[in-house]
Amino acid sequence: MDPIKYLSRIDLFRGLSGEELRQLNAFTPMHTCKKGTVVASPHLERKALYLIKAGKVRLYKLTEDGKELTLDLLRTGHIFGDMTSFRTETRMFAVTMEDSVICSIDREQFQTIIGEKPGLALAYIDIVTARLKEVEEWLEYMAYGSVRKRLLFLLNKLSAKFGAGGEDEPEWGRLQVELTHQELASMTGSMRETITPLLNRLVSEGVLRKEAARGPYWIHRERLRAALAASK
DNA sequence: CCATTAACGACTA
DNA sequence: TAGTCGTTAATGG
Incomplete structure (x- = not known):
């Protein structure tokens, strides 16, 4: 499928023009992975922002006694591996629940892009705050x-x-x-x-x-x- | 109300 | 065949 088509489905990039998406495409190579692939884990050092261009992803942590705690389920258009994980230690894993197309942007690249397109920072904050609100609601339950x-x-x-x-x-x-x-x-x-x-x-x-x-x-x-x- | 433990048949790698 | 999944039951906090 057209890489630009994939990018336009990412919530974060909603509002970007076709030309901007084309520029962005250079930073976000497509990577297809099969069902069950661990695309992010504490062992893989690279800290990045991941984009789900197609498919479904499950985020989870491992508890002390080795049990999995699923934190969230994500689908096409969602992003994960937020900015907090750039700096602090995270124990989060991400595994594909079906054949998926995932790409990643590392911190430096993302910061560069934000510098050129400040609207992205606002869109990103929207996503993160919505996520925070959701987590708080979960906590209450x-x-x-x-x-x-x-x-x-x-x-x-x-x-x-x-x-x-x-x-x-x-x-x-x-x-x-x-x-x-x-x-x-x-x-x-x-x-x-x-x-x-x-x-x-x-x-x-x-x-x-x-x-x-x-x-x-x-x-x-x-x-x-x-x-x-x-x-x- | 719910965790824990055990156990069983069915299904799957 | 070993491991996973859905299910029921006993027990105890």
């Missing part, structure tokens, strides 16, 4: 919410981020991410044995639906919101 509420909150976030609206039934959205119970547990600070009955319960409540046993989840957005507001 993690601290005071039950696992059920944390799962509902997560599903709500996922449907906003990865949910495609059903053509015939607009109130139902299909989750465009394949997540195991293990991963849902990892993201809610829970156990997969806890997640299983909770999901089954949500299906019986009509909040979730499955077409096939192995198929993706469908989410009833309004019922999800209601369940989120109702549960402790």
Whole structure:
């Protein structure tokens, strides 16, 4: 696909002209990686800003006892490896959840680009502050919410981020991410044995639906919101 | 309410 | 065959 087309899909670069995107392209070589590739980790020294030109990426940390804590899921257009990781130590890993096109800009390059195009700095701040707000909201749920509420909150976030609206039934959205119970547990600070009955319960409540046993989840957005507001 | 541990069948590399 | 996944159950905080 046209490299410029890819760049225009990055949220950070929304608002840049075609000519500006063309200039930027010189700094952002395309790199395709297969599903399951670790594109960023504490071991890879290079500190950079990564752009997801196509695909999905999971960010996670390893806890002391070797368990994975998933921090965020990202899709086409998102960026990760923010400025804070340029200076401070980070223990974050990034792994592709499907075949993806990722490129990276290291600090010096990014600073040069920002110098020439200050609007990018503002766009970047917007993205980072939105992210911070999201993390603060998460923190509140993690601290005071039950696992059920944390799962509902997560599903709500996922449907906003990865949910495609059903053509015939607009109130139902299909989750465009394949997540195991293990991963849902990892993201809610829970156990997969806890997640299983909770999901089954949500299906019986009509909040979730499955077409096939192995198929993706469908989410009833309004019922999800209601369940989120109702549960402790 | 939920973590922990154990265990089992099914599926997958 | 070994490892992963979804699931149920017992137990205990």
